[in-house]
Amino acid sequence: MKRLLAMEIFYYYDGSFDGFLSCVFDSYAHKEIPAGFFSGEDGICTLFDSRTVSTDPDHAVRVLRKVAALSPEAAVLLRRGFLTCLPEKELYLFRLTAKLLREGPGFLHNRSDETLFPVIRAVQHLNGEVHLLKGFVRFSDLGGVLGGEIEPKNRVLPVLGGHFAARFHNERFFLYDRTHKEALFHVPGRSVIRPLADFRMAPPDEVEARYRLLWKRFYDTIAIKERENPRLRMNNMPKRYWGTMTEFQGEDWFKPRSSPGAASIPGAPDGRSAPGTLPPPGPSAPGSGP
Amino acid sequence: MDVLEKLTILTDAAKYDAACTSSGGTRTAKKGYLGNTSTSTAGCCHTFSADGRCVTLLKVLLTNRCVYDCKYCVNRRSNETKRAAFTPEELADLTIQFYRRNYIEGLFLSSGVFRSPDYTTELMIRALSLLRERYRFNGYIHAKAIPGTSPELVERLGFLADRLSVNIELPSEAGLNSLAPDKTKRAILAPMRQIQTRNRQSREELVKYRHAPRFAPAGQSTQLIVGATRDTDFHILRLTQGLYDRYSLKRVFYSAYVPVVEHALLPAKDVKPPLLREHRLYQADWLLRFYGFRAEELLDENNQDFDTRVDPKCSWALAHLDFFPVEVNTAAYETLLRIPGVGVTSARRILSARRVGPLHIDNLKKLGVVMKRAQYFLTASGKMAEGLRFTPDSLLRGLIAAERPLLPQQEAVQLSLFDQTESA
Ligand code: SF4
Numbered sequence: 001m002k003r004l005l006a007m008e009i010f011y012y013y014d015g016s017f018d019g020f021l022s023c024v025f026d027s028y029a030h031k032e033i034p035a036g037f038f039s040g041e042d043g044i045c046t047l048f049d050s051r052t053v054s055t056d057p058d059h060a061v062r063v064l065r066k067v068a069a070l071s072p073e074a075a076v077l078l079r080r081g082f083l084t085c086l087p088e089k090e091l092y093l094f095r096l097t098a099k100l101l102r103e104g105p106g107f108l109h110n111r112s113d114e115t116l117f118p119v120i121r122a123v124q125h126l127n128g129e130v131h132l133l134k135g136f137v138r139f140s141d142l143g144g145v146l147g148g149e150i151e152p153k154n155r156v157l158p159v160l161g162g163h164f165a166a167r168f169h170n171e172r173f174f175l176y177d178r179t180h181k182e183a184l185f186h187v188p189g190r191s192v193i194r195p196l197a198d199f200r201m202a203p204p205d206e207v208e209a210r211y212r213l214l215w216k217r218f219y220d221t222i223a224i225k226e227r228e229n230p231r232l233r234m235n236n237m238p239k240r241y242w243g244t245m246t247e248f249q250g251e252d253w254f255k256p257r258s259s260p261g262a263a264s265i266p267g268a269p270d271g272r273s274a275p276g277t278l279p280p281p282g283p284s285a286p287g288s289g290p
Numbered sequence: 291m292d293v294l295e296k297l298t299i300l301t302d303a304a305k306y307d308a309a310c311t312s313s314g315g316t317r318t319a320k321k322g323y324l325g326n327t328s329t330s331t332a333g334c335c336h337t338f339s340a341d342g343r344c345v346t347l348l349k350v351l352l353t354n355r356c357v358y359d360c361k362y363c364v365n366r367r368s369n370e371t372k373r374a375a376f377t378p379e380e381l382a383d384l385t386i387q388f389y390r391r392n393y394i395e396g397l398f399l400s401s402g403v404f405r406s407p408d409y410t411t412e413l414m415i416r417a418l419s420l421l422r423e424r425y426r427f428n429g430y431i432h433a434k435a436i437p438g439t440s441p442e443l444v445e446r447l448g449f450l451a452d453r454l455s456v457n458i459e460l461p462s463e464a465g466l467n468s469l470a471p472d473k474t475k476r477a478i479l480a481p482m483r484q485i486q487t488r489n490r491q492s493r494e495e496l497v498k499y500r501h502a503p504r505f506a507p508a509g510q511s512t513q514l515i516v517g518a519t520r521d522t523d524f525h526i527l528r529l530t531q532g533l534y535d536r537y538s539l540k541r542v543f544y545s546a547y548v549p550v551v552e553h554a555l556l557p558a559k560d561v562k563p564p565l566l567r568e569h570r571l572y573q574a575d576w577l578l579r580f581y582g583f584r585a586e587e588l589l590d591e592n593n594q595d596f597d598t599r600v601d602p603k604c605s606w607a608l609a610h611l612d613f614f615p616v617e618v619n620t621a622a623y624e625t626l627l628r629i630p631g632v633g634v635t636s637a638r639r640i641l642s643a644r645r646v647g648p649l650h651i652d653n654l655k656k657l658g659v660v661m662k663r664a665q666y667f668l669t670a671s672g673k674m675a676e677g678l679r680f681t682p683d684s685l686l687r688g689l690i691a692a693e694r695p696l697l698p699q700q701e702a703v704q705l706s707l708f709d710q711t712e713s714a
Contacts, residue, residue, distance in 0.1 A: 110643040112656035135336040135346075139391045146390060164392075166319040167326050171390065214297055214384065215393045221301040222349065223339035226548045226563055232342025236335070246393070247337060 015039030037090035325429035356402030396430030631664030
């Protein structure tokens with residue numbers, strides 16, 4: 001591709017990965033370097049020139065193929081980088097792509113490269129969060145369906161989902177991401193991720209409450225008093241993960257609901273409380289979930 | 291007795307065993323089975339207990355009844371304590387239900403010696419067969435092989451478990467004789483040798499037949515108690531090295547002795563567990579396994595215990611100042627690994643990055659080098675870190691200060707106790 005001309009122009013796109021790749025495509029087509037990317041509700045700023053890029057799957061595939069041909073690792077970095085919570089991630093990923101197309105993949109071997117480093121660091125943060133959550137996710141058995149919630153900084157579900165889909169592939173489960181308001185639904189052989197505006201877990205039945213209690217007891221007993229070390233625990237398991245972990249919940253979490261079906265769950269998307277029903281998908285998610 | 295109470299008793303009795311990793315697992319997800327062990331080589335912590343230790347597995351005893359009388363152990367027959375035993379069914383159910391909820395990565399099953407080693411092992415085999423066959427459990431299982439168990443039963447156990455371990459516990463025969471009169475060195479080493487041999491054979495068979503049954507595919511480990519006997523660090527580290535060399539162990543775990551019982555031959559009950567010493571042994575163990583160090587380089591007859599003030603690698607570097615500084619642009623991988631503050635990952639990154647162009651001091655931090663320690667020992671393109679001036683004395687102080695915030699709290703407290711005794 002030819003040289004790009006620097007210009008103060010901002011790109012608006014739909015916030016999807018394909019949308020971002022389409023932006024890269026358009027920037028080359030128009031020979032311009034976007035100064036920033038906006039998506040979704042970040043209202044349009046009229047002070048600067050802007051271009052609205054519509055997502056084109058064909059353009060997206062062409063860009064990604066080109067990147068992967070130069071370096072398969074770079075393609076992975078783009079995909080993962082796009083899931084990170086790095087502020088202005090699009091700009092960093094755009095610069096990385098532009099440098100790759102301009103210079104070839106040599107610089108990717110040097111981690112301390114100034115274009116590469118911020119992206120690698122953000123992806124490592126994501127990978128680290130995924131790694132911790134593989135352990136810290138807690139499921140509840142809601143009458144045969146497993147359900148769990150997480151509160152991650154990065155959009156970990158696409159990566160984490162694969163792990164649990166393999167491990168529990170015969171189970172039906174869902175995992176709700178409170179931060180990004182989306183949920184992964186899995187039935188044997190199929191997983192989908194769908195937006196979900198609100199979700200509250202139903203209170204446990206007798207059996208579920210019992211296993212929660214057994215786990216809490218195990219957790220409390222396994223610690224060696226003579227070695228107690230709150231700082232070490234906090235370093236290994238930052239407090240922000242505790243909110244969704246069984247062993248750190250208050251008494252109510254371990255109380256079974258009084259009689260099956262009697263309690264209505266405040267905030268449940270449609271008020272249904274029968275165990276075994278998946279929360280219904282959000283309005284924009286036709287056909288998701290089992 | 292209900293399961294909650296059994297779980298409490300049998301967890302409490304199992305908690306002094308340090309081994310709790312799932313690394314080396316190789317079971318990929320299978321249709322119709324529950325679970326896998328393909329998480330990652332680093333192992334997967336499902337939580338951290340109040341003592342800051344990683345909890346990976348449901349670590350319990352099958353029973354805390356025991357016919358042996360090891361002096362250091364809460365379960366010894368002469369100790370008055372509440373006894374309990376899981377049925378194989380209860381154990382299998384707990385494992386499956388904990389696993390489905392993602393509380394655990396699998397099961398770590400150990401046991402007191404109930405009636406006899408063979409009788410106990412048969413019960414363990416029943417529980418594990420239930421898990422593998424009825425529940426089609428494909429997750430991680432670590433089982434304890436009890437010294438004195440007949441080889442046929444160890445064989446069956448090995449085909450059900452991912453990892454086996456035989457705990458040596460006391461690092462010397464003298465210790466064994468006085469504190470664990472029912473155990474002999476031979477009874478401990480025999481199953482270790484058997485596991486090593488069967489594991490190797492099974493891997494050879496796997497090369498020929500893809501579906502050959504796998505014997506303890508994640509290998510074996512052991513545990514050494516630190517501080518119950520007078521054995522020195524040098525003695526313990528050489529024993530460790532021998533186990534890695536001659537028994538192909540995957541891991542040796544160290545457990546700082548927590549005085550749980552009053553006995554004339556053991557440290558008094560108010561003696562604190564030697565956590566800093568345990569920490570130094572783990573650091574040295576790491577150097578043996580990944581950094582190409584030998585026990586004799588780190589300690590010798592004249593220096594039998596680790597310097598508590600700095601980690602074993604810094605200690606080595608301080609004793610070999612003529613080896614430094616190392617030039618990062620030309621040094622071999624093995625040489626880079628000798629620099630304090632350079633680890634396996636950062637050494638590899640240096641190799642990769644310097645192929646693109648010469649490295650300068652400013653690049654190194656981004657490659658993961660811990661400059662607070664490394665700066666004294668390296669040059670990049672012929673230059674040391676700017677403005678760095680030091681004497682052997684300030685070097686030592688710098689290294690101590692660099693590690694202090696990284697030490698787990700209690701170890702740091704123990705370290706400052708040493709400071710006081712030294713300055714006094
Ligand atoms: S054999 Fe010894 S160490 Fe093991 S449970 Fe019995 S008394 Fe304790």
